[in-house]
Amino acid sequence: MARVVVDVMLKPEILDPQGKAVHGAFGRLGFDGVADVRQGKRFEITLDGEATDERVAEIRKAADTLLANPVIEDYTLHVENGQEDAQ
C-alpha cells in the first residue's frame, strides 16, 4: 500500500499566529537561535494498492479542493512507498 503525504502550510505572506505562539514558547523555554516557526498540517493518505499517476492526480485534486485553502495556503505532495521510520 503506497502512501501519499500532503503538507499544507500557510503562504509566507500570511500571518501565522500558531507559529508565533510556538516561537514565543521556544524563547521562554530557553531554546534560542530560532529565527522563525511556521506551523501547518500534514496528511498521510494510505491508498488501496499502488500510487498510479491517475491516483496521485486524484489526490492532488482533493488537496486543491479539500485539504488546502488555495487562497491562504500552499501545499506540497509526495509519494512514499516504504513506511517512514517514526521517532
Add this chain to the structure above:
Amino acid sequence: MARVVVDVMLKPEILDPQGKAVHGAFGRLGFDGVADVRQGKRFEITLDGEATDERVAEIRKAADTLLANPVIEDYTLHVENGQEDAQ
C-alpha cells in the same frame, strides 16, 4: 539560514478523529481508493545560521518537550537546506 522540519503524527494505535473526518469527506466528494487518512502537524523551524549538531539536538529536545506529546504522538525531524518548492 537552515530550516528544521518536525512532523508530528498521532501514534498508529491512537484513534485519529480528524483523519477519519477527512477520510469520510474523500468518499463523499468521490475520491475513492483511499484506505486511510491520518492528520498531523508540521513545524518549519528557521534557524539563525547553520544547522549544527548542537542546534539540531536542541530542536530535538524542544520537539520532545514542546512540539509533540510523547504519550500519544511520534515525530520525525529532518534538516532542509534549500527552500522546498511550494505547490
